[in-house]
Amino acid sequence: MHNHGERQSVICPQVRLRWIAAVSMSVLLSGCAANNALQPTGDCWGTSDYRAVCSDRKPAVAKLVDGERGKRPPRDAGVTLLDYAAASLACGNYDEAQRIYYECIMLTNDLTLGISEGKASLMFDEAIKFWQGEAYERSMMELLHGICLLEMGDYANARVAFDRAIATDVLSVGAVAGLEGTVSKKGFAPNDRYTTKGGSVCQRDFLAAYVLRTLSYLFDGREKRARGSWEQTQAVAQELADAARRVSRPTASTTWTSLDGRYQYPTVYVSPYRSLPHDLQVILDTDFEELKRTNTLAVYASGSRPRKVRTGAMRGQRVKFVHDTYLAPGESVHHAGLLIDGKYAGPMSHCLDLYGQAAGRGPSxxxxxxxxxxxxxxxxxxxxxxxxxxxxxxxxxxxxINQEKADIRQWGLLPNAIHLWFGHVPAGRHRFACVPLGQNLRSTEPAVYGDGVAAPFVQIGEQAWLTMYRTQLNRQPHHPYAARHLRHTVTSVSERKLNVLFFAEVFDEHTRLATMGTPHTYNLLPRRLPEGQK
Amino acid sequence: MGERLHGQDGYATLDASVLGNPVKDVSRRPVSRLSLLGLAILTLGVTTTVGCKAPVEAGEVELMRGGIFSETEIDRVGDLMARDLVRDPVFFKGQEPPKIGFVKVQNDTNQYMFGDVREAYVVRMRTQLKRALRDRVIFINQDVERRLAAQLAAWHIGETRVSELCDDIDEDIEVDYFLTAQFSSLPKVVHVAEGKDKYHTLNIVELLMTFSLINSETAELVWQNDLTTAAAFSRRDFRD
Incomplete structure (x- = not known):
């Protein structure tokens, strides 16, 4: 009895205290530890019907946007809204997509705020698991919002959107580089107080935002700024092309030396399937006077976003996570071209690749x-x-208090890559079709496998292309290279505005089953030291 | 009594602190206890409004919180600009009141500025000016104003010559002055004192709002004023 009494006096208060601590913390945090908040929700990747996604998400979105104003939205609100916005955009409902993208932008806190406010808000939202998205997700949110605004003819705000996409992209690597140091004309200066001083290193592979910003300026009548923006765009394209040429192995990163004094962080990470910079050549070859004739922009959003996956030892909740996976050419389009009225109009420039965003920058x-x-x-x-x-x-x-479980929720319908075609198309009704090129056709048509343009199709035209596709599909109904790749629309083109066409790649069930179980993960690249500190 | 403005020769005298009062006979109105009370309430109101922004001291810079295009900020800027513009001789030198068109609000910041915000500045300034000047100003019909704005879409403040303003306007549009607004932002680093010989640096963004009144015939700049607002540093607020 005595011993028992002693044990009671020693153990019970401890157990009681543990219980009290657990209950009080759970009350204080009011559900912060809810496991369901950490699960990837609404992963609608693999869909072949964007309209079905729209219908499915519409009630929830209406409740979030219109029904419960003034209340703090649920922690997964961003994911729900963004999937709906992406599906709306894929359906060609630009107005609705713009409205929802803007809601999302307002929902996410401004990570670009100063050290105190930006980080504090980030840490707070991370603690309560209020979805805020990775930096590249935020950049894409702004970019796709800008595409909606371009189509709607609001060029001034479209310019804002693309500038913000670039700025947010800067932040995503700045989160690291800003902590480490600053690059200026005088060279690299390490930061000793975690203070960004401006001019921090930026990852410059968000080329699509530079191109689209130039077009926004141009159609807003601001030629002087458009000219400056185009020069900047071509400089970025040149950097990317140089980087692509230097890559010897598909998964190797490249150091960045084209600008003197630039901190040698792997600012460009070329995807394994991005074979040659030939598609960037279109941007490099287009001078400003030629660009001014542009009245049509075709955007092809392909692939699926880098997936966040749990890695490391699964001991309890303690996991590390990296976010990187990539769809092979058979699973997604990596090179595309544009047919106008059955005639080949040229390759689409592969201007943005989130693979590089996620893998090439180090931790966000x-x-x-x-x-x-x-x-x-x-x-x-x-x-x-x-x-x-x-x-x-x-x-x-x-x-x-410390909720360290990895947050792998993500925006399901976020594309991986953006391909752009811009040029002049005579006024009138035209049929536009996006077609996959190069490695995408490895097994369907060996004759056109190669690095560049599928030259035979220039002659045989779209109908022959489609016939061949159908034949292949009939022979192998579950073949991953399905006709889903061929996206087309018939629309009226005007000379007086920028005609915007947005195509979203459609994935089929086969692709979904083939790839979802086998994610490829890559560890983040090793940190690199600035020159002189090696 | 607060801020009483004595007009120059030939101009009506305005009580700038009470914009809504009619122009005529203001200078002769006796200073009553009621007006003093009104002024006190107004001062209190303005103080409260500014106080709502919960300014943060950063050295000598007062930082605002909230969006740079928030309702409070729009009202504040619109009011201050109208107060300054209402004193301009342009409204009092001729027999006929000048016809004004608000033709351009140019946003060079990295903050979205949709139509309702743009319109809010215009409405606020137009309302305040009309209340203060009554029949000393005519604002052109809003449909005509939209037509005019469309014609001047390619004209941009700071990029296109001011003289080009007058070139392409339809003759049937009667307007004497163009009112324009430009918003731009500038990142700055300020030092915040922490004690003796100690300070830390703070990144801020300074929003510069410039309003101009331009003669539609001569392209002469007849009035211009600007206002700055400092906000916590945001990379979205300036271009790459």
């Missing part, structure tokens, strides 16, 4: 927050092993 601010949480978790666990009861209690509190 959110990744770093996640790493920090793991470290905090370790501290909490160590404190719990301490002999002193009060210290144990503190350790317990730390573990209860």
């Amino acid at each position: 601010a959110k990744d770093r927050a996640q790493e920090r949480k793991e470290a905090i978790e370790n501290v909490g666990e160590a404190l719990q092993q301490h002999g002193v009861f009060g210290v144990q209690y503190i350790g317990m509190l730390i573990q209860a």
Whole structure:
């Protein structure tokens, strides 16, 4: 009895305290630890019917946008809204897509705010698992919003959207580079107080935003700025082309040396399937006077976003995560061309690839927050092993507060790549068709497999193309190279405005089954030191 | 009594703190306890409005919170600009009141500025000016104003010559002055004192709002004023 009494006096208060701590923390955090908030929700990738996605998500979106104003939205609101917006855009409903993208932009906090506010808000949202998206998701949100505005003829705000996409993209690597140092004309200067001083290193592979910003300026009547923007665009394209040429292995990164004094961070990461920079040549070859004749822009959004996956030892909730996977040519379009009225109009420039965004930059601010949480978790666990009861209690509190479970929720319908074609098309009704080129046709037509343009199709035209596709599909109904790749529309072209055509790649069930179970993951690239510090 | 403005020769005198009062006979109105009370309430109101923005001291820079195109900010800017413009001689030198068209609001920042915000500036300034000047100003019909704005779409402040304003306007549009607004932003680094010989740096963005009144015939700039607002640093607010 005595022993039992002793045990009661020693153990029970501890158990009680643990219980109290757990309950009080769970009340305080009011569901922050809810597991369902951390699950990837609404992954509608693999769809072949964007209209079905729109119908499916519409009630939830209406409730979020119109029905519950003033209330703090659910933690997954961003994912729901963005999937709906992406599906609306794929259906050609630009007005609706613009409205929802703008709601999402307002929903996400401004990560570009200063050190105190930006980071504080990031950490807070990370703690309560309010979905805020990775930097590349935010950039794409702005970019797709801008495409909607372009189509609607609001060129001034479209320019804002593309500038913001570029700025957010800068941030995504700035989260690292800003912490490490600053590059200026005088060279690299390490930061000692975690203070960004401007001019930080930026990843310049968001070429699509530069191109579209130029067109926005042009159609807003701001020729001077358009000219400057186009010069900048061509400089970025040249950097990308140089980087692509330097890559010897498909998964190798490239150092960045084309600008003197630039911090050698792997700012460009060329995808394994991005064979040659020939598609960028269109941008490099187009001078400003020729660009001014542009009245048509075709955008082809292909592939699926880099997937966030859990990696590392699955010990309890402690996981690291990287976000990188890539669809092979058989699973997605990597090179595309445009047919206008059955005639080949040229390749579409592969202007943006999120693969590089996710893999080539090192950890984002959110990744770093996640790493920090793991470290905090370790501290909490160590404190719990301490002999002193009060210290144990503190350790317990730390573990209860610190939600270190990896957040792998993501925007399901986010495309991986953006291909652009721009040029002059005579006024009138035309049929536009996006067709896959190059490696996408490896097994269907060996004759056109190669690095560049599918030359035979220039002659045989769209109908022959389609016939061949159908034949292939009939022979192999589950063949991954299905006719889904061929996207077309018939529309009236005007000389007086920028005619915008948006095509979203459609995925079929076969692709979904073939790839979802076997994600390829790559570790983030090793950190590189600035020149002189190696 | 607050801020009483004595007009120059030949111009009506305005009580700038009470914009809504009619122009005529204002200078002769006796200073009553009621007006003093009104002024006190107005001052309190303005103070409260500014206080709502919860300014943050950053050295000598007062930082605003919230969006740079928030309702409070639009009202504040619209009011201040109208107060300044209402004193301009252009409204009092001729027999006929000038006809004004608000033709351009140019956004060079990285913040979205949709039609309702753009319209809000225009409406606020137009309302305040009309209230203060009554029959001393005529604002052209809004349909005509839209037509005019469309004609001047290719004209951009700071990029196109001001003289080009007058070139392509239809003759049937009668307008004496164009009113324009330009919003641009500038990143800055300020030092915030932490104690003796100690400070830390803070990145801010300064929003510069410039309003101009331009003679539609001579392209002469007859009035211009600007206002700055400092906000916490945001990379979205300036171009790459």
